[in-house]
Amino acid sequence: MPITSVDTDPQSLTITVVADFTAPVRRLWDAYLDPRQLERFWWPPEYPATFTRHDGFVGGLSKYYMTSPEGEKFGGYWKWTAVDEGRSFEVRDGFAHDDGTPNEDMPEGRMVFEFAETALGSRVTVISHHDSIKDLELVLSMGQIEGMSAAMGQIDDVLADLASFAAGNGTEVQLIGENQARTSRIVRGTVDQVWRAHHDPELLRRWMLGPDDWTMPICEVATEVGQRYRNGWRSEADGSEFGFTGVVVEISAPHRSVTTEAMWTLEDPDAANSPSTLNELTLTPVEGGTLVAALITYPDAETREMILATGMADGMEQSYARLESEVLV
Numbered sequence: 279m280p281i282t283s284v285d286t287d288p289q290s291l292t293i294t295v296v297a298d299f300t301a302p303v304r305r306l307w308d309a310y311l312d313p314r315q316l317e318r319f320w321w322p323p324e325y326p327a328t329f330t331r332h333d334g335f336v337g338g339l340s341k342y343y344m345t346s347p348e349g350e351k352f353g354g355y356w357k358w359t360a361v362d363e364g365r366s367f368e369v370r371d372g373f374a375h376d377d378g379t380p381n382e383d384m385p386e387g388r389m390v391f392e393f394a395e396t397a398l399g400s401r402v403t404v405i406s407h408h409d410s411i412k413d414l415e416l417v418l419s420m421g422q423i424e425g426m427s428a429a430m431g432q433i434d435d436v437l438a439d440l441a442s443f444a445a446g447n448g449t450e451v452q453l454i455g456e457n458q459a460r461t462s463r464i465v466r467g468t469v470d471q472v473w474r475a476h477h478d479p480e481l482l483r484r485w486m487l488g489p490d491d492w493t494m495p496i497c498e499v500a501t502e503v504g505q506r507y508r509n510g511w512r513s514e515a516d517g518s519e520f521g522f523t524g525v526v527v528e529i530s531a532p533h534r535s536v537t538t539e540a541m542w543t544l545e546d547p548d549a550a551n552s553p554s555t556l557n558e559l560t561l562t563p564v565e566g567g568t569l570v571a572a573l574i575t576y577p578d579a580e581t582r583e584m585i586l587a588t589g590m591a592d593g594m595e596q597s598y599a600r601l602e603s604e605v606l607v
Contacts, residue, residue, distance in 0.1 A: 280434060281427050282401075291414050293406040293422065297430045300399040301437040307364050307393050308443070308564045309436050310402075313571065314452070314462055315443055317342075318436045322428035325352070328454060330378070330573060334562050335533045336361055340369070341378045353378060356389075363563065366392045371406070385413035402430075445566030449595040451586065457576045459586065463598050466567040467606035473532035473561055475605055477501055482509075485601040488593035491515040500526045500537070507537065519543060524554070535559045553577045555585075570598070 280297040287294070299306055309315040313332040320327040325344040332340045340356035353374030360368040372386035380386070388407040393400060404426065408414040441447075445464040452460045465472050475481045479497040487494055488511070496510030503526050510521035524538035540554040556575040561568050576582040 280430050284423055284427065286414075286418065286423070288411060288414065291408045291411065293408075293414070293418075295404045295406075295423070295426050295430070296401065297404075297433070298396060298398065298401050299433065299437060303393050303395050303400040304364060304565050305437055305440075306400045306402060306433075309433065310367075310391065311562050312443060312564060312569055313460075314450075315436050319429050319432035321425050323432060325425075330454060330458070331558065331560075332562075332571075333358055333530075333534055333560060334361065334367070335530070337530065338533065341374065343374075351376065353381075355380060359388075364393065366390065385409065385416060387413065387417070449591050449598060451591045453582075454573070456579050457582055459574050459576070459582055461572045461574070461591065461594060463570050463594070464564060464567050465570050465598055465606070466602050469561045469563050469568050470532050471606055472568045472570060472601075475601055476535070476559070477531075481605055485605050486597050487511070487600065488596050489513075490596075496521060501529065501531075502526060503529060508542075524557075527556070533561050553581050555581075 280299055282296040282298050283294075285294045286292075309319070311332075311334045313329040316332065317327050317329055320342065321344050324347055327342050327344050329340060329342040332342075336358055338358040340358070341353070342355070343351045343353040345351055353376060355372055355374045355378070356369035358367065358369050360366070368388065368390045370386055371389045373381040373384035375381050385408065387409070390405045390407070392403040392405075394403070406417070406422070408417065445466060447464070449461055449463045452462070454460055467475070475485065477499050479499050482497050482499070483494045486509070491514045492511050493514060494509065494511050496508055498506075498508040500507035506523065506525050508521065508523045510519065512519045521542050522539050523542050524540060526535065526537050528534070528536035536556065536558045538554050539557050553576070555577075558573040560571045560573075562571070576585065
């Protein structure tokens with residue numbers, strides 16, 4: 279059990295949990311910043327967490343829900359207020375409704391995560407600050423200490439599993455809920471480099487191509503909320519064509535971009551002829567490069583199944599491999 283100490287201080291209205299691990303600090307830090315890993319230990323194993331958003335930058339937001347053994351969902355959120363990469367981060371931590379919006383009837387606290395090197399590996403200190411003795415007593419009665427202790431008891435297994443989260447694994451797809459999917463890929467490059475590669479037309483034409491015989495004759499980028507982007511591809515082998523278009527809904531360079539997306543044909547560029555999706559792209563610095571995570575929300579489960587069956591993940595992997603070998607070199 280990694281828990282070293284737990285201290286509740288009614289005077290300062292804090293709960294402090296200290297846990298020690300044999301892994302390096304960077305490995306422990308990445309486990310908290312990578313949603314794939316965080317989901318494997320955030321809260322007890324009987325209440326597994328699913329993160330539908332996890333930004334990891336100042337001004338960002340994380341949204342998650344825990345699922346009980348009976349199938350009930352309990353939502354939460356983090357509002358990111360400070361980040362010192364590899365050393366500490368601070369969030370406002372609260373409860374959320376089913377739609378992910380904050381539940382203002384429940385208390386919102388402040389959580390500080392501090393990471394430090396030790397003689398045997400690394401240590402994380404989690405300090406939960408509360409606004410009143412009433413709020414402190416409420417979260418204690420709801421089992422916060424027991425929940426955090428059970429959660430941290432799972433971290434060792436995650437840290438030991440180096441292979442599942444290392445660079446070079448290719449593009450992974452995870453189904454979330456009834457109509458979402460998250461693609462994940464560590465790209466060997468900095469966050470700034472990967473962001474520029476996603477928003478520079480000249481660079482996009484060099485890597486976002488899928489199979490080798492495709493070109494990208496149309497590449498109109500959008501970098502501000504409300505702007506429309508338009509991408510069009512053509513196969514040199516058989517002349518077939520297709521494209522995607524949409525608008526920017528939210529953007530926080532160089533970490534996060536949210537866009538709509540619908541398919542169109544080069545013969546009729548103004549007509550979208552497929553259901554629209556919402557694509558949330560998040561870039562996070564991790565060991566080995568940048569974690570590129572895209573949460574895609576489809577209109578329904580059938581549309582998700584149909585689009586994933588087209589080999590979308592394979593095409594993404596071919597493009598990301600080209601990004602590493604031909605652009606980020």
